[in-house]
Every structure is written in C-alpha cells, then in structure tokens.
Amino acid sequence: MTLHENTRRAGADAAGEDATAGATVPVTLTVNREVRHLTLDPRTTLLDALREHLRLTGTKKGCDHGQCGACTVIVEGRRINSCLSLAVMHDGEAVTTIEGLGTPERLHPMQKAFVTHDGFQCGYCTPGQICSAVAVLAEIADGIPSHVTADLADVRFSDAEVRERMSGNICRCAAYPNIIAAIRAVAEGAA
Amino acid sequence: MRFDQPATTNPIDRGRVVGVPHDRIDGPAKVTGTAPYAYERHDAAPDAAYGWIVGSAIARGRITAIDTRAAEAAPGVLGVVTHENAGPLGKGRFNTAHLLGGPAIEHYDQALALVVAETLEQARDAAALVRIDCVAEEGRFDLAAGIDGAEVPGPFFGKDPDSAAGDFDAAFAAAPVKVDQTYTTPDHSHAMMEPHATTALWADGRLTLWTSNQMVAWTVGEVARTLNMPPENIRLVSPYVGGGFGAKLFLRADALMAALGARHVGRPVKVALARPQVPNNTVHRPATIQRVRIGADRNGVIDAIAHESWSGNLPGGNVEMAAMQTRLLYGGRNRLTRHRIAALDLPEGNSMRAPGEAVGMLALEVAMDELAEACGVDPVELRIRNDVAYDPEAGPDRPFSSRPFVDCLRRGAERFGWSRRNPTPGRVRDGRWLVGMGMAAAFRGNQMSRSAARVGVDGRGTVTVETDMTDIGTGTYTILAQTAAETLGVPLEAVRVHLGDSRFPVAAGSGGQWGANSAASGVYAACMTLREALAQKAGFNAGDAVFENGAIVAGNRSVPIADVAGREGVWVEDAIEFGDLDKTYAQGTFGAHFCEVGVDAYTGEIRVRRMVGAFAAGRILNPKSARNQIIGAMTMGVGAALMEELVVDTRHGYFVNHDLAEYHVPVHADIPDQDVLFIEELDDKSSPLKAKGVGELGICGAGAAVANAVHNACGVRIRAYPLTLDKVLRGLGAVT
Numbered sequence: 060m061t062l063h064e065n066t067r068r069a070g071a072d073a074a075g076e077d078a079t080a081g082a083t084v085p086v087t088l089t090v091n092r093e094v095r096h097l098t099l100d101p102r103t104t105l106l107d108a109l110r111e112h113l114r115l116t117g118t119k120k121g122c123d124h125g126q127c128g129a130c131t132v133i134v135e136g137r138r139i140n141s142c143l144s145l146a147v148m149h150d151g152e153a154v155t156t157i158e159g160l161g162t163p164e165r166l167h168p169m170q171k172a173f174v175t176h177d178g179f180q181c182g183y184c185t186p187g188q189i190c191s192a193v194a195v196l197a198e199i200a201d202g203i204p205s206h207v208t209a210d211l212a213d214v215r216f217s218d219a220e221v222r223e224r225m226s227g228n229i230c231r232c233a234a235y236p237n238i239i240a241a242i243r244a245v246a247e248g249a250a
Numbered sequence: 251m252r253f254d255q256p257a258t259t260n261p262i263d264r265g266r267v268v269g270v271p272h273d274r275i276d277g278p279a280k281v282t283g284t285a286p287y288a289y290e291r292h293d294a295a296p297d298a299a300y301g302w303i304v305g306s307a308i309a310r311g312r313i314t315a316i317d318t319r320a321a322e323a324a325p326g327v328l329g330v331v332t333h334e335n336a337g338p339l340g341k342g343r344f345n346t347a348h349l350l351g352g353p354a355i356e357h358y359d360q361a362l363a364l365v366v367a368e369t370l371e372q373a374r375d376a377a378a379l380v381r382i383d384c385v386a387e388e389g390r391f392d393l394a395a396g397i398d399g400a401e402v403p404g405p406f407f408g409k410d411p412d413s414a415a416g417d418f419d420a421a422f423a424a425a426p427v428k429v430d431q432t433y434t435t436p437d438h439s440h441a442m443m444e445p446h447a448t449t450a451l452w453a454d455g456r457l458t459l460w461t462s463n464q465m466v467a468w469t470v471g472e473v474a475r476t477l478n479m480p481p482e483n484i485r486l487v488s489p490y491v492g493g494g495f496g497a498k499l500f501l502r503a504d505a506l507m508a509a510l511g512a513r514h515v516g517r518p519v520k521v522a523l524a525r526p527q528v529p530n531n532t533v534h535r536p537a538t539i540q541r542v543r544i545g546a547d548r549n550g551v552i553d554a555i556a557h558e559s560w561s562g563n564l565p566g567g568n569v570e571m572a573a574m575q576t577r578l579l580y581g582g583r584n585r586l587t588r589h590r591i592a593a594l595d596l597p598e599g600n601s602m603r604a605p606g607e608a609v610g611m612l613a614l615e616v617a618m619d620e621l622a623e624a625c626g627v628d629p630v631e632l633r634i635r636n637d638v639a640y641d642p643e644a645g646p647d648r649p650f651s652s653r654p655f656v657d658c659l660r661r662g663a664e665r666f667g668w669s670r671r672n673p674t675p676g677r678v679r680d681g682r683w684l685v686g687m688g689m690a691a692a693f694r695g696n697q698m699s700r701s702a703a704r705v706g707v708d709g710r711g712t713v714t715v716e717t718d719m720t721d722i723g724t725g726t727y728t729i730l731a732q733t734a735a736e737t738l739g740v741p742l743e744a745v746r747v748h749l750g751d752s753r754f755p756v757a758a759g760s761g762g763q764w765g766a767n768s769a770a771s772g773v774y775a776a777c778m779t780l781r782e783a784l785a786q787k788a789g790f791n792a793g794d795a796v797f798e799n800g801a802i803v804a805g806n807r808s809v810p811i812a813d814v815a816g817r818e819g820v821w822v823e824d825a826i827e828f829g830d831l832d833k834t835y836a837q838g839t840f841g842a843h844f845c846e847v848g849v850d851a852y853t854g855e856i857r858v859r860r861m862v863g864a865f866a867a868g869r870i871l872n873p874k875s876a877r878n879q880i881i882g883a884m885t886m887g888v889g890a891a892l893m894e895e896l897v898v899d900t901r902h903g904y905f906v907n908h909d910l911a912e913y914h915v916p917v918h919a920d921i922p923d924q925d926v927l928f929i930e931e932l933d934d935k936s937s938p939l940k941a942k943g944v945g946e947l948g949i950c951g952a953g954a955a956v957a958n959a960v961h962n963a964c965g966v967r968i969r970a971y972p973l974t975l976d977k978v979l980r981g982l983g984a985v986t
C-alpha cells in the first residue's frame with residue numbers, strides 16, 4: 060500500500076476534513092475567536108484552508124503568489140498574505156478574517172467607512188484592503204515605522220504613511236483615494 | 251418602450267433619488283466578504299471538485315501525443331479532459347482562438363488539458379504530470395515587423411476601418427504648421443483582481459455555470475455554440491464580478507473547461523485561472539503603432555488631420571480602432587483615418603476598457619500638445635479653437651446631441667490652476683524634482699443597447715427588479731435601485747435588485763460604457779409599465795396619477811401601491827429599444843484632464859502629484875459611484891502612461907511578465923488625490939434618463955495628460971509608451 064492509497068476516501072466534509080489527500084496533518088486554528096480543528100494536506104495554504112476547508116470565502120485569492128494583497132488576514136495581530144503561508148505553519152495561532160471584523164448588520168468601523176467613502180468598486184480586493192487597513196492603524200499606533208517615516212522615533216498617521224503601507228494591496232478598480240479617505244476617517248474617529 | 255424621440259419631462263427629472271450620491275446598496279455584502287463570487291459557491295455546489303488548466307508551452311504548432319496516465323494515477327485525480335476526449339466542440343462567435351486547443355495550438359498558454367481532482371493541491375500537482383508532445387511551428391510575434399503586410403480589416407461593430415473627408419494630402423502639404431509623429435502603445439493586460447473563475451454543474455443534461463462574466467446573454471449563446479447544445483438548457487449566474495474591464499465580456503477557458511470537466515467526472519467542478527495564466531491564456535489590449543498628422547494655421551486652427559493605426563491579432567481577430575475619436579473630436583475640413591491589421595500569433599487581442607479611444611487618445615492628445623507647442627498656443631486654448639458642434643466628417647447636418655467640451659476645458663483649467671503653468675519646459679524646480687503640468691481632452695463615444703427588466707411590487711410595498719445585467723464594480727445595483735425608486739415613488743430601501751442570472755430578462759450587459767444608461771433605461775421602461783398596471787388596477791388614469799411616498803395619487807385620492815399590489819403582487823416586464831437618434835446625432839462623452847507631475851532630475855523617476863478632471867456624461871445617476879468610475883479609469887490611464895506593458899518575447903511568442911509582480915499596475919503610493927468635477931448636462935437624445943456612459947471616459951486622455959506634464963516638467967517628449975525612467979533619462983541633459 061502506498062502512502063497515498065491508505066487515506067483516500069470519497070468526498071470531503073464541510074467541517075473541512077480533507078479526506079483524500081496523500082498524507083494529512085492535523086492543524087488547529089483559532090479563526091475569528093472560534094477554535095477550528097482541520098486535517099489538511101500539508102501543501103494547503105492558509106488562504107485555501109480558510110476559503111475551501113472552512114468555507115470562509117470572504118478572504119480573496121487574487122494571485123496566490125503574494126503579489127496583490129487580496130488574501131490579507133490578521134494572524135496573531137499582524138497582517139499577512141495568507142496565500143504565501145502554509146496552514147500548518149500557523150498551528151495554534153489566532154486568525155482574524157474579514158468575517159471576524161463585522162457582519163452586514165454589525166459593520167466594523169473600517170467596513171462602515173469603506174461603504175461611506177465608496178472605498179471599492181468590484182469588491183474583490185476589499186476584504187484584503189480592510190484587513191490591511193485595520194492592521195496598518197495598529198502598526199502606526201505601535202510605532203512601527205515604514206519606508207516613508209521621516210523620524211523613526213515619531214511614527215504617526217499621515218496620508219503618505221497610509222499610501223505607503225497599503226501599497227501591497229492592489230485595487231485594479233483603483234478606488235485608492237476613497238480607501239485613503241475611509242482609513243483617515245477611522246483614524247480620526249469620524250467613521 | 252421605444253426611444254426614438256428626444257426625452258421630455260418624466261419622473262426621473264424629480265431627482266429625489268436619481269442623481270443623489272447614495273452609498274452602494276451592495277456595499278455591506280462586499281465589505282464583509284459575504285458577496286459570493288464565482289469560485290465561492292459552496293452553497294450551490296458543496297461537493298465541487300477542483301480543476302486545473304494545463305496551458306500550451308508553445309505559441310504555435312501541433313500536438314503529436316498526449317499522455318495523461320501519470321496524471322490520472324496521481325492521488326485524488328478524478329479525470330483529465332483533453333481535445334481527445336472532450337467530444338466535438340464548436341467555437342463561439344466572439345472567440346478567435348479555440349478555448350480548448352489541440353491538435354492545433356493557436357497561442358501560448360492556450361488550454362490543452364484540465365485535470366480534475368478532489369483537492370486543489372492534487373489537481374495542481376497532477377497537472378504537472380500531463381505530458382504533451384508537440385511540434386512548434388514558426389510564428390509571427392512582432393507587430394513592427396508585421397505592419398508592411400498589414401491588411402484592411404473588416405468593419406468593427408459596424409464601423410468602417412477607413413474614413414476620409416476633403417483632401418487631406420493637399421491640405422496637409424499646404425499647412426503653415428505641421429505635426430507628423432508616430433506613437434506606440436504596448437499590449438496591456440486587464441489585470442482585474444479576480445482571475446477568471448467558474449463553478450459548473452450538470453443535472454439532467456442541463457448546465458449551470460456560476461461564473462464571472464460581464465455579458466450574461468452573449469455568453470449563454472457562446473456556451474451553446476461551443477458545446478453544441480440548446481441555450482435553454484444553460485443557466486449562467488454572475489451576480490458579482492471581481493473586475494472585468496473587458497476581459498470577461500466573453501466565454502473563456504475557465505467556464506468551458508469547468509463545464510467539460512464536470513461532464514467528464516460527473517460532479518460539479520470549479521476552475522479558476524492561476525494568475526500567471528491570465529495574460530497569455532485570455533485576452534489583452536493589442537499594441538498599436540499610430541501615426542498622427544495635423545496641419546494647422548499659425549493660430550492653431552486645424553485644416554488637415556490624419557490618424558492611422560496598426561495593430562495585430564490572431565487571424566480573424568479584431569483590429570484596435572485607435573483612430574475612432576479622431577473622426578469626431580476636432581474640426582478641420584480635410585480628414586483621414588485608417589486602421590490596418592497585421593496577423594500575429596500572440597494570444598488573442600480584444601476589448602479592454604475604452605477599446606480604441608484609450609490608446610488612440612494617448613497618441614492624438616500628445617500630438618495636440620506638440621501642435622500647441624509648434625504654434626505657441628496654450629494647449630487648452632488650442633482645443634477650444636478646434637471645437638466643433640457637429641460630426642466633422644459628416645458636416646453640420648449631423649450635430650452633436652450635446653457637447654459641453656469647452657465647459658469641461660474651462661472649468662477644469664480653473665479648478666486645476668492651469669493659469670499658473672509655465673509653458674516653457676523644465677523651468678519649475680522643487681528640490682530634486684522638475685515639476686510640470688499637462689492636460690489632455692477626454693472623449694469616448696456614447697453607445698446604447700437594448701435592455702430589458704422585470705419589475706414587481708408586493709403586498710408590503712417592496713419593489714423587486716430582476717435583469718441579467720451585471721455589476722462589475724460599476725454601481726449597477728445601486729443605480730438600478732435608484733431608477734426604480736424614483737420612477738415608482740418609493741424610498742431606495744424599498745427596492746431589491748437581482749442581477750446577473752440568465753433566467754432574468756436580457757439587459758445590455760457591462761461593456762463599452764453602455765451599461766448604466768441602457769440598463770437603467772430598461773428598468774425605467776419596466777417601471778413605467780408597472781405604473782400603468784398599478785394605476786389601472788387601482789382605477790386611476792395612469793396619465794394623471796403621480797407616484798410618490800409609496801402611493802398612487804390623483805386629485806384627492808391616494809392609494810398605497812402595497813395595497814394595489816395585494817397578496818399576489820403585480821409584475822411586469824419591458825425593455826428599452828433605441829431608435830436611430832444616435833445616427834441623426836453624433837453622441838459622445840467629453841472631459842478634460844489636468845495633471846501635475848514631478849520628474850526626478852537625477853533618476854528620471856516620474857511621480858504624479860495631482861490630477862483634476864472635468865467631465866460631461868449626461869445626467870450623473872449617482873455622483874458617488876460615477877466619481878469612483880472616473881478616478882479608477884484615470885488611474886488606469888496613469889498605468890498606461892507610466893508602467894503598463896506586456897513585454898513580448900518575439901522569439902517564442904508570449905508575454906513574459908505575466909503576473910502582478912512583473913506586470914505593474916498603479917498601487918496606493920502611485921496615486922495622489924484626484925479631483926473630479928462633473929459638468930451639468932442632460933442629454934435628451936441619449937435616453938429617457940438623459941444620461942450617458944461614464945465608465946470608460948476617465949481613461950481616455952488621462953495618460954496623455956501625464957505624458958504632456960512630463961514634457962512640460964523636463965522637456966523630454968516620449969512617444970513610446972510607457973514612459974519608463976530609462977526613456978526619460980535618455981532625454982534628460984546633464985544635471986545642473
């Protein structure tokens with residue numbers, strides 16, 4: 060019997076257990092404050108674990124190569140491109156996705172600001188922009204400098220800081236000025 | 251409803267809901283990630299298997315053998331589809347190359363196989379085990395080398411490739427001031443954020459495709475033609491489209507291969523193109539070589555104007571109509587336009603946002619800047635002097651329906667502070683930056699297309715709109731709800747809009763910036779029919795009745811429409827049909843772009859510092875979403891000016907930089923604040939809504955304004971887009 064045959068079964072269940080992978084590994088993630096146990100093909104990216112196994116499709120796949128930011132989620136308080144990271148690397152970690160920020164009935168302030176300032180068009184880059192934006196404000200609050208920070212000891216909000224930090228999140232619809240306006244509104248507490 | 255006479259006063263003119271900058275009604279779904287896109291239909295196809303496309307590694311040739319045994323034996327694999335087992339396939343009318351190649355290979359990364367497996371990881375790995383032997387044949391990959399053998403293309407959307415008026419050659423020869431320059435634009439990639447994706451399901455010989463597509467009804471027809479099956483057995487669902495820009499106008503390989511894969515394995519299958527497959531497997535905007543000649547008097551008044559454009563495509567493919575705007579934008583008695591097409595074996599060229607004008611204006615509007623310089627006339631004033639109230643090829647008998655072009659130029663110039671521009675290049679310095687200002691006209695034709703909708707009202711007074719129209723980020727959900735709310739006199743919150751399902755009446759679809767005006771007019775037509783049905787049911791004379799506050803009112807009688815609708819509700823269907831007002835009148839959308847750039851005196855790096863645009867596009871149905879369309883298009887224009895270029899490998903025939911790391915598009919840090927001004931305009935010859943398209947106008951001329959600003963900043967005139975810093979550096983003198 061080969062390594063592959065002994066685990067092959069038909070179908071995959073909605074809870075996310077991948078029944079037909081060659082070798083599988085158990086992974087536990089805390090996603091949006093809920094503990095989720097998964098059995099995954101080790102090749103599964105964090106992005107596909109979320110989208111295909113946990114069926115949290117709010118996180119988008121624009122490139123699968125770390126080039127667009129559509130897959131941005133917040134892991135242990137920091138934003139990452141979930142397509143560039145294998146799920147097994149995050150065993151035991153806490154992940155926040157767009158679904159964890161808010162719902163249509165109870166929008167997170169950043170989500171609300173994106174609606175008010177029309178910070179999107181097609182919506183496909185949007186969950187990534189919003190997760191990134193929430194994390195960017197936290198980075199600035201934590202004093203983490205960026206390429207355009209003039210004084211490393213004085214990190215503060217500015218449009219230039221946000222444009223720089225958000226540049227890993229491509230919006231081909233190019234709602235860029237509206238996205239900046241939304242983030243600025245949240246930073247100023249005016250959302 | 252037939253629209254063949256100019257619109258008169260109608261319920262839309264109330265302007266209580268239409269014309270108001272409402273937030274998008276699909277906003278909460280999009281910002282929470284709950285709007286389902288094509289690959290995310292776990293609800294509809296929970297057991298979907300995963301397909302992975304294997305593309306051709308050569309540009310042109312033949313398959314000699316396919317060996318799928320290793321792939322089929324790989325873990326989790328359910329089946330492999332190739333031309334050998336796919337069954338007989340037709341070809342869609344809008345496809346130039348076959349979507350499934352073999353034995354003939356027509357372009358690089360043409361789909362040759364689909365591997366279907368239980369998981370994505372398994373399908374992807376097994377795809378690498380499919381062995382395809384082929385023999386390569388010589389191909390033609392270089393547009394510049396191909397233009398000598400270029401041919402006259404057939405008509406494109408009914409438009410002749412050539413046009414002429416007066417005697418261009420004689421007038422140009424006699425002109426005191428001449429510009430004669432050649433400009434080149436490279437191949438562009440749509441690069442929408444959602445790659446093409448489809449979930450396919452077969453049941454009892456009927457096929458359902460949840461797919462990302464701009465044109466639902468077209469594509470149903472194309473699936474029918476390709477799979478040789480009746481269109482009534484096909485359902486296509488496309489409620490959310492993660493960007494298209496023309497790339498999703500047609501049936502593409504994701505949908506066909508998902509359908510074939512699902513049929514082969516007897517289970518739903520979903521397929522998304524991998525990002526690196528998008529530029530070569532799908533379509534792109536073709537490169538152009540454009541020669542513009544303008545002859546004018548010493549005051550800059552044009553007497554002779556010619557625009558010729560060469561582009562390439564696969565044999566049978568469309569030409570890029572880059573000279574179209576030159577037929578209409580400026581006056582001058584002696585005129586000529588020509589399009590020629592060269593046969594190339596690169597991937598298929600097709601429409602991308604504002605096909606024709608987007609690249610045509612990159613050439614024409616730099617030529618106008620060169621003319622302004624040659625005459626010593628201010629570029630804004632030059633355009634005002636050459637404004638024309640009618641179609642200059644046809645003469646005064648074909649006036650423009652409305653043309654507030656000069657308003658756009660003047661108001662935009664004022665807003666931008668154009669009067670502060672120093673006309674001599676290279677004179678304004680800000681530290682290491684050479685600062686310049688440039689401008690360009692914006693022009694895009696106005697097209698309309700038949701569009702139908704079904705509208706109903708129920709016993710709670712909720713209005714529901716159903717149409718196969720799509721919202722590709724354009725704001726369609728919202729403007730259709732606004733149109734229905736205005737026409738029926740109900741609040742926006744009382745309207746539900748369902749889009750993108752082939753079970754609904756056929757709408758205009760999203761393309762050619764005809765979507766908003768046409769589809770909203772279709773909804774208006776259906777709502778007017780609904781008003782009649784409701785009035786009649788309630789015993790009113792529809793002509794006297796006013797619909798407001800959720801009620802029908804006439805004299806001192808008022809009946810809530812909810813009560814009239816009753817438990818069973820009232821539903822109607824109607825369509826807008828356009829007569830020939832667009833033939834009697836020339837119709838277009840206009841604008842003026844203004845841009846300030848900094849050019850690094852040492853490195854040649856270009857930074858856009860500010861952009862202002864003034865635009866006229868008829869009634870603006872929702873200023874918030876319309877502005878977003880404009881700024882997005884302006885940004886795509888910045889991309890075309892400064893960075894976007896699919897680099898052709900002319901030996902092997904493919905686009906080398908086929909992902910988002912190497913095909914550069916503007917990011918946050920590239921785009922400053924953009925100021926958009928809409929000029930008030932109602933065009934009663936465009937539609938009952940007096941609106942026009944706005945989705946493509948903003949890209950037309952935007953890149954030329956950037957290029958002209960670069961010239962003003964540093965004196966370097968670059969005629970080969972994009973304006974990368976190596977080209978700037980070549981023209982920059984020694985730094986002083």
Ligand code: FES
Nearest residue numbers: 123125127128142
């Ligand atoms: S999908 Fe992860 S960066 Fe593009």
Ligand code: FES
Nearest residue numbers: 180182184230232
């Ligand atoms: S909203 Fe479409 S890519 Fe950003």
